[in-house]
Amino acid sequence: MSSIAHKTYEPSPVYSVAFLGLGVMGYCMAGHLARAGHQVSVFNRTAAKAVTWLDEFGGSPSRLGSHAIAASPREAAHNADIVFCCVGNDADVRSVVLGESGAFAGMKPGAIFVDHTTTSADLARELSVLAHARGLQFVDAPVSGGQAGAQNGLLTVMCGADNDAFESIKPVALSFARAVTLLGGAGSGQLAKMVNQICIAGLVQGLSEAIAFGQKSGLDMLQVLEVIGKGAAQSWQMDNRGKTMVADQFDFGFAVDWMRKDLGLVLDEAKRNGARLPITALVDQFYADVQAMGGARWDTSSLIKRLK
Secondary structure (H helix, E strand, O other), rough: OOOOOOOOOOOOOOOEEEEEEOHHHHHHHHHHHOOOOOOEEEEEEOHHHHHHHHHHHHHOOOOOOOOOOOOHHHHHOOOOOOOEEEOHHHHHHHHHOOOOOHHHOOOOOEEEEOOOOOHHHHHHHHHHHHHHHHHOOEEOOOOOOOOHHHHHHOOEEEOOOOOHHHHHHHHOOOOEEEEEOOOOOOOOOHHHHHHHHHHHHHHHHHHHHHHHHHHHOOOOOOHHHHHHOOOOOOHHHHHHHHHHHHHHOOOOOOHHHHHHHHHHHHHHHHHHHHOHHHHHHHHHHHHHHHHHHHOOOOEEEHHHHOOO
């Protein structure tokens, strides 16, 4: 069975592209690019994952040539029109972008680097300046939608870029996304992703308290969620995580470690711009409690474990 769902791809120009990072998200995103007909060169620090990817998607039709595994980011980026990246954090992005073996060293003039990693806005601005100095283009483009969104090709992509670069990458990114939106200049995509994570943190804590309250009250919470999910309390978190929270299931989804990394970026940015985020700061500490309970790799909905 394929790791990605069937999707009807919108017609778009066909490009030679690279994808750096074949984790939970990148593996599927690169797969959709291959299935959409683009020629894909992949790089992953653990080479075995790249071999597995090529075994699965190497037979996908490409109108430019065969897909390939690269030994370095520089090699993957060589002759690529667009280089996509989805790794772990700021340091990981630097490791695949900069230096003699980094992607920037291998990219041809005019090529576009698209970073789907959730990073600091400062890093996005820095890389944009460095890219333009090399005659390259840069788009910070963090995503929302989780593993399911990546598998189904239905991610939401928040972009910070020049308009020309954005318009060039948009039809290609729609291979793995349902919405790709330009929100401003360099760093704007990362700032929008921070807004996204602030919303999620508060929603998950509220849902956790509601379910824990209902359970202690003796209610059938599956029935309650079914009812209130048709009203004003409805949310993505309720629809997709409510039942598993009731069942005490958390061995999937977006890990607590990743959420704490993201909230750290949010709180650092708030210190710079003066925003007051008392609930976000509190929920970040609640996630630290979950980590201490051994839940570093549990889904973010595991906040409810603190209340039981």
